[in-house]
Amino acid sequence: MGKIGYARVSTTDQDLSLQLAALSAAGCGVIRSEKITGSTVTGRAELRTVLDFIGAGDTLVVTRIDRLARSLGDLQDIVRELKAKGASLVATEQPIDTGTAAGKAFLDMLGVFAEFETNLRRERQMEGIAKAKAAGVYKGGKTRIAADEVRRLAGEGVGPSAIARQLGIGRASVYRLLGSIKTSAPSSQA
Structure with missing residues (x-):
């Protein structure tokens, strides 16, 4: 029966130290952390x-639920996996303990x-991009694949693997x- 901590921030310039200190203060013997989107x-x-390692009687401890998942589906999948292993989930900054009915209800909310x-953040981002496009400020991402170059090299007899290596795609x-191109070319069956 142990407490296993998990800390996460979204970007490499964000700091994990507050979460790590809170998890340590909560008595977590093992703490894993990462800097990646949630x-x-x-x-x-x-x-x-953490999910592979955790076992019966263990508790996964996070500071807040949004450190664990930003999608209700992902959160429910994680909680189901913990439950199947006989483990529970606790958040130090929120009244969440999946060992209680009230904790489970609050977790879902x-x-x-x-x-x-x-x-909402995604909608605001899309609105901002649309506004920038309308103002002529935003042109979209840069083209990563030069289709004309792929076709030119293929026309010169360069194979697909060589084209991919040469263009870095x-x-x-x-x-x-x-x-x-091939599907639009006439077939030559004898």
């Missing part, structure tokens, strides 16, 4: 390590608000571009 659980190696906040992108 909008998805994909790619969060330290969280995966906070999960809804965390997801709502993420969706993935082979799948080369095949996708060349596929649109």
